[in-house]
Amino acid sequence: MKPVLYHHGMSVCAAKVRMAFAEKGIDWEGRYVDIRAGESHTPEYLSLNPKGVVPTLIHDDTVIVESTVICEYIQDAFDGPDLAPTDAASRAWMRNWTKRIDEGLHFPATAALTFVIAGRPGLPKAVERFTPGMAMATDPEPTAPGRLRDLLEATGISASTLRAALRTFDKAIADMEAALKGQPWLAGETFSLADISFAPYVTRLDCLQLGWLWDHRPAVADWYQRMGSRPSHKLAITDWFDPIEEIEAMKRNGHETGPVLRALLGNRETPPS
Ligand SMILES: N[C@@H](CCC(=O)N[C@@H](CS)C(=O)NCC(=O)O)C(=O)O
Incomplete structure (x- = not known):
């Protein structure tokens, strides 16, 4: 199953995650959240991301929030070029x-x-x-x-x-x-x-x-x-x-x-x- 990313185009945090995916060469499925229209504050979205912010990643039924943590998860969970030094x-x-x-x-x-x-x-x-x-x-x-x-x-x-x-x-x-x-x-x-x-x-x-x-x-x-x-x-x-x-x-x-x-x-x- 492809990882699913809740994100927005202008979100700098979401851009970090999109870039980590691009560098790893991983295909992902997007769910566009219109943060300007308050879509990150709906009860459904808040149940995934209690802070009401993008990005949120869902992979293998696991919900992961916080872009820094999501980026480390991408490095750990997927094949592809290493995005972290070895030492x-x-x-x-x-x-x-x-x-x-x-x-x-x-x-x-x-x-x-x-x-x-x-x-x-x-x-x-x-x-x-x-x-x-x-x-x-x-x-x-x-x-x-x-x-x-x-x-x-x-x-x-x-x-x-x-x-x-x-x-x-x-x-x-x-x-x-x-x-x-x-x-x-x-x-x-x-x-x-x-x-x-x-x-x-x-x-x-x-x-x-x-x-x-x-x-x-x-x-x-x-x-x-x-x-x-x-x-x-x-x-x-x-x-x-x-x-x-x-x-x-x-x-x-x-x-x-x-x-x-x-x-x-x-x-x-x-x-x-
Ligand atoms: N520490 C969070 C910050 C997330 C964040 O602030 N996202 C912004 C876009 S870059 C957002 O969704 N803002 C919506 C709002 O504040 O209502 C992360 O790195 O994931």
């Missing part, structure tokens, strides 16, 4: 990278940047999670004029939350640069789930016109170029952009807000070239 130290490094995504990089950092820059109202549940500490868009923010201020108000996300999100990514990209200077892949000599996990997020930054975060980080630029040329990148990420208008809005708004976001991030460590 214990590199495996530990791989897990440090994949864990990092679950510890702030996905939420709130990616959500904050996407909601503000893409200018969309956001997903019902995510906005709920944001609201208590974040409805501070009226904070005086000298570095957030014009369109960015409008976007902050529309999303209820504060400028300080947005700055924290930029810092989270700036630090992650700096750490990637340090690692990739001495080795081809994040966990060492072997392409692994660490690279797969970061690919959708770096692609999202690129769509949001935040590629300047690796302007002076050539090892990350080279890694991103190599990731983008893998067939799995198209199969798992860009082929699923839905709706494409949202990607266009990310690019348009990202271009407009770029200078203000740079100012908002403020002084950042620029590694010597």
Whole structure:
């Protein structure tokens, strides 16, 4: 029986899983969950995934949630190229990278940047999670004029939350640069789930016109170029952009807000070239 994946085109977490399948060469059956229309909050879906989020994998009657865990399951349960290094130290490094995504990089950092820059109202549940500490868009923010201020108000996300999100990514990209200077892949000599996990997020930054975060980080630029040329990148990420208008809005708004976001991030460590 083919594994069944509940997913959505624009979900970065689901993209990780689609990419792991593509790299393994595994055929899967999709159940498209329209997260914008609240389909991840129906009683049926919540019985599979109590957090009401995608992705969810069903394989051999087993339900598996959490994209990082699903990716490890794919590595363990299916034949195909290894997506994890064989030595214990590199495996530990791989897990440090994949864990990092679950510890702030996905939420709130990616959500904050996407909601503000893409200018969309956001997903019902995510906005709920944001609201208590974040409805501070009226904070005086000298570095957030014009369109960015409008976007902050529309999303209820504060400028300080947005700055924290930029810092989270700036630090992650700096750490990637340090690692990739001495080795081809994040966990060492072997392409692994660490690279797969970061690919959708770096692609999202690129769509949001935040590629300047690796302007002076050539090892990350080279890694991103190599990731983008893998067939799995198209199969798992860009082929699923839905709706494409949202990607266009990310690019348009990202271009407009770029200078203000740079100012908002403020002084950042620029590694010597
Ligand atoms: N830690 C979870 C996060 C899943 C998650 O946040 N999924 C988002 C899409 S990337 C979602 O389904 N959001 C729907 C909502 O918040 O209502 C994982 O890695 O699987």
